[in-house]
Amino acid sequence: MKPIYLDNNATTRVDPAVVDAMLPFFTEHFGNASSIHAFGSEVGKALKKARSQVQALLGAEHDSEIIFTSCGTESDSTAILSALKAQPDRNTVITTNVEHPAILTLCDWLEKEGYIVHKLKVDKKGRIDMDEYKSLLHDRVAIVSAMWANNETGTIFPVVEMAELAAAKGIMFHTDAVQAVGKIPIDLKNTKIDMLSLSGHKLHAPKGIGVLYLRRGCRFRPLLRGGHQERGRRAGTENSASIVGLGMACELAMQKMEFENTEVRRLRDKLEKGILNQITHCFATGDVSNRLPNTSNIAFEYIEGEGILMLLNKVGIAGSSGSACTSGSLEPSHVMRAMGIPYTAAHGTIRFSLSVYNTEEEIDRVIAAVPPIVAQLRKLSPYWTDKGPATNPEAAFAPTYA
Amino acid sequence: MWEYSDKVREHFFQPRNSGPLEDANGIGDVGSIQCGDALRLMLKVEPETDVILDAHFQTFGCGSAIASSSALTEMVKGKTLDEALTISNQDIADFLDGLPPEKMHCSVMGREALQAAIANYRGEVWSDDHEEGALICKCFAIDAVMIEDVIKANGLNTVEEVTFYTKAGGGCAACHEGIEEILAKVKSDNPGMGETSPPAACPATPEAPKPPTKKLSIVEKIAKIQAVLESVRPMLQRDHGDVELADVQGKKIYVHLKGACSGCMMEAATLGGIQQKMIETLGELVQVLPSSHMPVEA
Ligand SMILES: Cc1ncc(COP(=O)(O)O)c(C=O)c1O
Numbered sequence: 001m002k003p004i005y006l007d008n009n010a011t012t013r014v015d016p017a018v019v020d021a022m023l024p025f026f027t028e029h030f031g032n033a034s035s036i037h038a039f040g041s042e043v044g045k046a047l048k049k050a051r052s053q054v055q056a057l058l059g060a061e062h063d064s065e066i067i068f069t070s071c072g073t074e075s076d077s078t079a080i081l082s083a084l085k086a087q088p089d090r091n092t093v094i095t096t097n098v099e100h101p102a103i104l105t106l107c108d109w110l111e112k113e114g115y116i117v118h119k120l121k122v123d124k125k126g127r128i129d130m131d132e133y134k135s136l137l138h139d140r141v142a143i144v145s146a147m148w149a150n151n152e153t154g155t156i157f158p159v160v161e162m163a164e165l166a167a168a169k170g171i172m173f174h175t176d177a178v179q180a181v182g183k184i185p186i187d188l189k190n191t192k193i194d195m196l197s198l199s200g201h202k203l204h205a206p207k208g209i210g211v212l213y214l215r216r217g218c219r220f221r222p223l224l225r226g227g228h229q230e231r232g233r234r235a236g237t238e239n240s241a242s243i244v245g246l247g248m249a250c251e252l253a254m255q256k257m258e259f260e261n262t263e264v265r266r267l268r269d270k271l272e273k274g275i276l277n278q279i280t281h282c283f284a285t286g287d288v289s290n291r292l293p294n295t296s297n298i299a300f301e302y303i304e305g306e307g308i309l310m311l312l313n314k315v316g317i318a319g320s321s322g323s324a325c326t327s328g329s330l331e332p333s334h335v336m337r338a339m340g341i342p343y344t345a346a347h348g349t350i351r352f353s354l355s356v357y358n359t360e361e362e363i364d365r366v367i368a369a370v371p372p373i374v375a376q377l378r379k380l381s382p383y384w385t386d387k388g389p390a391t392n393p394e395a396a397f398a399p400t401y402a
Numbered sequence: 403m404w405e406y407s408d409k410v411r412e413h414f415f416q417p418r419n420s421g422p423l424e425d426a427n428g429i430g431d432v433g434s435i436q437c438g439d440a441l442r443l444m445l446k447v448e449p450e451t452d453v454i455l456d457a458h459f460q461t462f463g464c465g466s467a468i469a470s471s472s473a474l475t476e477m478v479k480g481k482t483l484d485e486a487l488t489i490s491n492q493d494i495a496d497f498l499d500g501l502p503p504e505k506m507h508c509s510v511m512g513r514e515a516l517q518a519a520i521a522n523y524r525g526e527v528w529s530d531d532h533e534e535g536a537l538i539c540k541c542f543a544i545d546a547v548m549i550e551d552v553i554k555a556n557g558l559n560t561v562e563e564v565t566f567y568t569k570a571g572g573g574c575a576a577c578h579e580g581i582e583e584i585l586a587k588v589k590s591d592n593p594g595m596g597e598t599s600p601p602a603a604c605p606a607t608p609e610a611p612k613p614p615t616k617k618l619s620i621v622e623k624i625a626k627i628q629a630v631l632e633s634v635r636p637m638l639q640r641d642h643g644d645v646e647l648a649d650v651q652g653k654k655i656y657v658h659l660k661g662a663c664s665g666c667m668m669e670a671a672t673l674g675g676i677q678q679k680m681i682e683t684l685g686e687l688v689q690v691l692p693s694s695h696m697p698v699e700a
Contacts, residue, residue: 397434
């Protein structure tokens, strides 16, 4: 049976049209865009086109605001480090405690280096408290960095409004929009967002290509210094084939935006309802009324995520989990903990993330496959009995030490 | 996903002996839902012979936790209790053709459940003797609690020393930052004598101590050692104890711990604290040991 891929927030398949657009840039138009000869100038033209394709998807005012990087992580690091370097009198970063490690690990390191990092807390649904946010905006803040959409739950942050509030206080605003770009409409020229990160492999372009959007006039310090590529803002010979691929992927995402927000959303909702209706003791996590159209994250209580994934994988279904076991740490996902999801459920969270390639038939198969898997694992669980969860799971299962 | 052996996968997909065991007479529960792993092992033991007639399990946990539980039930069936108790966590892992280092704790949990179930059958109380922290060194499967304990017990100051004592950090070097953090944490938690640190193991001998920066004469060295002991003495006396230098043999400094310090729970930690000061003062890696550890003269 054909495998079903529902892990598109992890990475996506490169669209065949993107591959076609890229291929000539390996063997035919392999020149260096900086060269004078014809080999180079072909590449230069292609980069210009790709830049305008990205510009269009982001709704950026100028194509020079698009800086190509190697990945989302590089864009995130560049944005935050640039803000701190360019404003040495400001030592504080505001972010949230549900960011991707590309932000959080960097911020933890910045704290060790002596910077002050405020991580906004989120509520049960993964929403930040705007009053807390406003109270933290002061003149020592170098930059606010908040993700546009959460990779685990799809929850959308009000980044446009947050950027307005930051701008009113003269504070730079960055958003990690790696999960949002291509899935929801973005129109940067009508916002106060100064910097935005995106990553090609989340929108059907290849891995290893990203973008940092940098608003014209925003103070900047490069991360990589060297040649004059990207106007000296990001040195290193351009990854021309991938840049061309990303441009094509952005154009396709533009065309499919409507479909993503109607048809993909419908399939996601069908999947989620189909699972929740058939299984007791499970619930959708995050802000279900305000999230990406493709993401559903379901917590199955009293079982552990890795087992679910292995059994799903056996029947050809690919998802992901926020359980501790799949991440190599002993704690379940920081996003689930930040939302206060109880331990009885946090270990059993499964993320299904769709793309425009998923079909109704696939979704029907998944809806049929999940209930027996959950039942099978619950039968193994000491916290579960024939009649449902052990009445007081903590007491029913009592280790001799405690 | 993890690289599981075929045997692990097989025991996960077709677990043996799962579910409650009606007439079990020895039950061991270990783990908890908080830490993501919990295992109940149920044994049916024949009282006349002490032979395990049947074994079942219920497990909340990842694929390898379920596979380890299933393997364990197969391994113990037909064994006497004493035979079963010789099964180590490595035996469980070997039975499954190995586990990824991050997953070795699943086999440890299996062994603990076995001990707990047998203790339950015998009417004894079983107590957990190991605590587990986040995995720091993936090359050698060393966790944070282990590293912290060894740092405290031996007054370690550098990543290099931690590597000598625990192997952690001796492989790919990816965890050096993590080890530095634990070193910093121990230092800030314990600026003085380590009075609050948990009882720790006897300090181990480092395999390859760092060379001294500048060689002290033996007289200078002993004077410095005495000065360190003087500086910690008031603290020990406050707790009705005392310390005295017994001998210095190369890199080993033997001390008599007296009064309340000697033999107390904190002895190892106290020695660790003294050792840390010695290392700082002497500028070389030395080991502080109780005089009872002195080699007997021939
Ligand atoms: C929200 C978010 N930010 C950043 C990244 C990192 O992107 P990349 O893999 O391109 O470095 C990811 C991808 O996992 C992501 O989901």
